[in-house]
Amino acid sequence: MNLFHSLQISASGLQSQRTVITVISENMANAHTTRTEEGGPYLRKRAVLTPAPVPSDSPFSELLTRRMGPEAMGVKVLEVVQDPEGLKTIFDPSHPDADETGLVLLPNVNLMEEMVALLAASRVFEANVAAFNAAKTMTVKALEIGNR
Numbered sequence: 001m002n003l004f005h006s007l008q009i010s011a012s013g014l015q016s017q018r019t020v021i022t023v024i025s026e027n028m029a030n031a032h033t034t035r036t037e038e039g040g041p042y043l044r045k046r047a048v049l050t051p052a053p054v055p056s057d058s059p060f061s062e063l064l065t066r067r068m069g070p071e072a073m074g075v076k077v078l079e080v081v082q083d084p085e086g087l088k089t090i091f092d093p094s095h096p097d098a099d100e101t102g103l104v105l106l107p108n109v110n111l112m113e114e115m116v117a118l119l120a121a122s123r124v125f126e127a128n129v130a131a132f133n134a135a136k137t138m139t140v141k142a143l144e145i146g147n148r
Contacts, residue, residue, distance in 0.1 A: 005073070007139070010132035012052050012074030017125040019077045020047045024118045031109040034097040041097075042107040043082040050078040083108060 023045050033042040052074035086108035093102030 004139070006135035007132060009074045010128045010135060012076060013128035014125060014132065016047070016049055016075045016077050017121050017128065019080070020049075020121045021118065021125065023047045023080055024114050024121060027109045028111060028114050028118075031107055031111055031114075033107055034095070034104055041087060041105045042109065043084055044086075044108045045080050045082055047080050048078045049075050052076045 027044050030042040036042055088106040088108065089103045090106060091102050092098055092104050095104045098104045
């Protein structure tokens, strides 16, 4: 197995989790935004992840193909989508974004759910850092063995 593929897998996990964390941070920052440039309240976003393609020269790819499908090495962000469901309304006629009846549409961001998602994403990020460092150490040791 090529150790550089291990580094690529971990790097793809790091990149995708960085995007996930960025999206979650944006959601949390806009949890009370009732007016956006598009009009209406902020809509919660989420990152959709997908498996990254398997390099065909990897012997490890056979195991992944059997276990997870033909495209299962690493991960990448497929897209960031908005969730239009679950908008909340409150009655506040004094709010600048209230309609004629005094109702204000609030974002569909639940801070507790976002915190849990942020914690999970940061743990996955940490696991990818640990895997990357382990693969890097193995690569360095293999190079040291080859130089003897």
